[in-house]
Amino acid sequence: MATTVNAAGAAGAADTATTPIPRFPAGFLWGVSTSAHQIEGAAAHRTPSVWDAFTAGPGRVKDGSTAEVACDHYHRYPEDVALLRGLGVDAYRFSVSWPRVNAPGGLDFYDRLTDELCAAGIRPVPTLFHWDLPLSVQEAGGWLRRDTAERFAGYAARVADRLGDRITKWITLNEPAEHTLLGHALGTHAPGTRLLLDALPAAHHQLLAHGLAVRALRAAGVTDLGIANSHGPTWPASRDPADLAAAGFYDLLLNRLFADPVLLGRYPEGVGALMPGDEEAVAADLEIIGQPVDWYGINYYAPTRVGAPQGSETEFGGVTLPAGLPFSVREIEGHPVTDLGWPVVPGALTELLVDYRGRYGDRLPPVVITENGCSYEGLDDQERISYLDGHLRALHRASQQGVDVRGYFVWSLLDNFEWAEGYTRRFGLVHVDFETLERTPKASYHWLRGVLRAQR
Numbered sequence: 001m002a003t004t005v006n007a008a009g010a011a012g013a014a015d016t017a018t019t020p021i022p023r024f025p026a027g028f029l030w031g032v033s034t035s036a037h038q039i040e041g042a043a044a045h046r047t048p049s050v051w052d053a054f055t056a057g058p059g060r061v062k063d064g065s066t067a068e069v070a071c072d073h074y075h076r077y078p079e080d081v082a083l084l085r086g087l088g089v090d091a092y093r094f095s096v097s098w099p100r101v102n103a104p105g106g107l108d109f110y111d112r113l114t115d116e117l118c119a120a121g122i123r124p125v126p127t128l129f130h131w132d133l134p135l136s137v138q139e140a141g142g143w144l145r146r147d148t149a150e151r152f153a154g155y156a157a158r159v160a161d162r163l164g165d166r167i168t169k170w171i172t173l174n175e176p177a178e179h180t181l182l183g184h185a186l187g188t189h190a191p192g193t194r195l196l197l198d199a200l201p202a203a204h205h206q207l208l209a210h211g212l213a214v215r216a217l218r219a220a221g222v223t224d225l226g227i228a229n230s231h232g233p234t235w236p237a238s239r240d241p242a243d244l245a246a247a248g249f250y251d252l253l254l255n256r257l258f259a260d261p262v263l264l265g266r267y268p269e270g271v272g273a274l275m276p277g278d279e280e281a282v283a284a285d286l287e288i289i290g291q292p293v294d295w296y297g298i299n300y301y302a303p304t305r306v307g308a309p310q311g312s313e314t315e316f317g318g319v320t321l322p323a324g325l326p327f328s329v330r331e332i333e334g335h336p337v338t339d340l341g342w343p344v345v346p347g348a349l350t351e352l353l354v355d356y357r358g359r360y361g362d363r364l365p366p367v368v369i370t371e372n373g374c375s376y377e378g379l380d381d382q383e384r385i386s387y388l389d390g391h392l393r394a395l396h397r398a399s400q401q402g403v404d405v406r407g408y409f410v411w412s413l414l415d416n417f418e419w420a421e422g423y424t425r426r427f428g429l430v431h432v433d434f435e436t437l438e439r440t441p442k443a444s445y446h447w448l449r450g451v452l453r454a455q456r
Helices: 050-055 074-085 105-121 135-139 148-164 176-185 196-217 241-264 279-289 347-363 384-398 443-455
Strands: 029-033 092-093 125-128 167-175 224-230 233-235 296-299 302-308 314-317 319-321 328-330 367-371 405-411 429-430 440-441
Touching: 029 050, 029 125, 029 367, 050 135, 074 105, 074 440, 074 443, 092 167, 092 405, 105 125, 105 148, 125 148, 125 196, 148 196, 167 176, 167 196, 176 196, 176 224, 176 241, 196 224, 196 241, 196 279, 224 241, 224 367, 233 241, 233 367, 241 279, 296 347, 314 328, 347 367, 347 384, 384 405, 384 443
Parallel strands: 029 092, 029 405, 092 125, 125 167, 167 224, 224 296, 233 302, 296 367, 367 405
Antiparallel strands: 302 328, 314 319, 429 440
16 A cells, blocks of 8 residues: 555454444545546547547457447446436535547537536546547657646646636646556556566656646636555555565555655655656656645555565456566555455555554545455345445544545446456446346445435
8 A cells, every 4th residue: 555564464454334324524524436448438429539449459358358448438427417316415426528528519518517516516527537548649759748737737727727617626637656567567457568667657647737727727726636546554464574565666666656756755775766857857747746735645455475585476456567676566465355356454544544644644634535346246136235335434533533534436327448457347335237237226225325325
């Protein structure tokens, strides 16, 4: 994870759902999240993205599927907004597709969606980049080129100019860590390059894009602005120095590399020298990256147990890690796992947040959990209910320990195109039949609706 390297692990297992979820403070923001490429479909109404090119290659997506139709949210958004209204959420976190905005009339869809949400009394919370880079920008060098950050800032300004009269809360980027490491370093996500540590310029340019977009959005009058970074505790496999060193490197790569520049305005020691440009240029970029945000979004799913390299490739959460990395990911024993094999450890969320408060102090603004969820099959998804119940209790414990937590978004409203897993994994509160596109609320949807009513 981000924060502490703790060999003991997280405290406590999830409480049972026999008692009500503790009450969160008035004004706490309850929502659900989705992303454009995973649900919108309507590929003919946008320009190509890196994911269109990636999924066209053989063997890259588990079931050979694409997101050409996905959930057809582009045409069915009134039905989906009605599901949001029935659920009782305060806010809906969606993403704006840069490839769609580049198509003629592309912003018209987000106009309609925004109006529908506002009419339903649901706060729109757009994310400006959720991994679907326009293919034309990728072909010009993508995130390995600095000018992509500048292009992103122009795109952000264009979207804010169109929607800013109705939308006040904005997110710049979603999970630049995963997009860098899975997409550019390991090649298991789009754009599919296998650069290993030579992928670090993609991290720097995404962070610079965040900073330039913050400037553009501030100029447009935005006063409620954050980023959605993914974090989770890193637990060393043992107290052996080799395992501790490997866990420290993993923590730096997955957590501090993306949190420190945003919150502290600097890279962890030794990392800045790996970034594009000379020391003076990197320092100037960090001034842009480190501008204050109004809140800090954290996507949390699970902790990771890390040890010294083992000399062979390993499987981790559906991803194959090649041999030769300076760490290996180990199994976390004694906890249930989701259908993706991710360990279910709610107490690690408390650990993460309390550790971040200690690590960043007053440089950590209010926190919003921008994603938290799990993959399970079935309409009677009691495992998902248990997962969400445990994590909400863990979040409340963190708030009781002094962490300023302002909101919680479940991933996800709908079963969707789950990137390289295709349609083989289901994270939704609502089941989607991918042949008929019929929506059916699951048991977890009805459970969460009851939780939200009790919080009012």
